[in-house]
Amino acid sequence: MSALMKEAPRLVRTQPLMELSGLSKSYGDVRALDDVSARVYPGEVLGIVGESGSGKSTLLRMMNLEESPDTGSYRLDLPELPEDLFALDRFERRMLRARRIGIVYQNPHLGLLMKHSSSGNVAERLLVAGERRFAVLREKAQVALEASEFPIPRMDAPPIELSGGMQQRVQLAKAIALEPAVLLLDEPTTGLDVSVQALVLDTLKRLQQERRITMVLVSHDLGVIRTMADRVMVMRHGRVIEEGLADQVFQDPQHNYTQQLVHAKL
């Protein structure tokens, strides 16, 4: 190595916050994921698009440690975590989910207790993480609900009495209550009317800009992905067929399927 090279300053290379390598998963004869790898960098929004059955939700469930692959590994660049998170047992996964990973489901019934109060739904996350002071639970629940632009006078109303958009805001408040390292969004605006969709996306964008929350957004709606994502991963038949910066993928799609997808949308 030359002297010049030895003295050259090292380039600062950002480590990925989340790194999934070689994930494969089969359900019987159906190959849901086939050697999928993904990296998510701190503060970015990774959009995952694909048709129904392409494996994007399975991938998100693995990111949330709800499921394990047949092969593959998962690393989160956080202190005191093992090299492969799939090695964690059920209890450790639950604690990691409670403290470091937030998720918003497409269907609020999956993420919320519909008959408990909205503030209670947010408090549940804090309780699982070990908070035992009632006053602190109230305060933190209120702060999280305010951040997700939920009307505070209704903070003790049960989600079953709320509109779809409000239910998604409760889910969002629950997800961000503990300042997660990564926020997973599984079709968060699907089923909402366009005006409410826009409001929820505005909230997500504001949160992302203010707090630099790392997000993984799964959607089949290219408009949503285009609005939110910095990078895009296109999936089909359990494989990643194209990946790149959002502008690049949308303006100059390389794969035939991505071209069809983009043109169909346009």
Add this chain to the structure above:
Amino acid sequence: MSLSELTGRWKAFSYGFLDPSAKRELRRKMIKAVAVPGCQMPYASREVPIARGWGTGGLQVTLTLVKPASVVKVIDQGADDSVNAASIRRFLSRVSGASETWDTLDATLIQSRHRIPEERLSRDQILILQVPNPEPLRGVEPNMSTARQMHADADYGRMWLQLYEQMVRSGRVMLGASYPAMVNGRHVMTPSPIPRWDVKKLHMAEHLTILSAGREKRIFAVPPHTRVEPLVFDDVPYKVEDHANLTCARSGVTGYFMNEIPQEDGSAGYEVSDSHFGIKAIDARDGGTPTVGQTWYKNGELA
């Protein structure tokens, strides 16, 4: 050929009603329950000559522990003289030859429905609580398999959430009986439907408590000197029933758990719930010299 010809002449083949294999099953599960305080142990619950839900769980434990030298006390919501308590006590005495008593201090085995006596229990005594619903997670998780997994993971966030919801809606915890308690810092149990007044009597107690649900086929235990801590928020203290200043209309004692007796004019009268403790108090008031043990509560406060 008649049935009597087919079967042998009847004779008592086992002591204390239960057959040896049933007793062995109960003993093994009781030992396990003592080894892991507060953890529910499934067991093969047998038929006994009372209906499910009337104390079959407690009765099977008592029948397993009883011996001729035992002194048995049975209480039903504090009363020694209720039909259910009297029937069970007489049955136990008849099948085992054990002595019967109403006095807490004399008893070696105390089978109880919904109360713990007011006089302190000693290390030589065993309290057997009848439990209608042993699963504290039932209200928050109806699926039994999931509930058992939650116990295994010590996943009790939803229990606290239940308390949070009550605080939000009512400004206080609304659980009157079956108040969930953490045993030995690990398992949450329901202490059977004893009032909140009694839950703290289990904390670091001298005696062994065995809780048994015959219909649900579950046994759990609180060994002596074991922590039993009601689930509470750090900033919302545990409260017992507001009975500290109530006075028993019959015995005149104050500062114990009372039964509320509706009066004809719409008001309420009170009498001490532990019936034999009340009898002792009446005896003392009338000039007798009954032996009254140390009580858990003094002047309405836990001593």
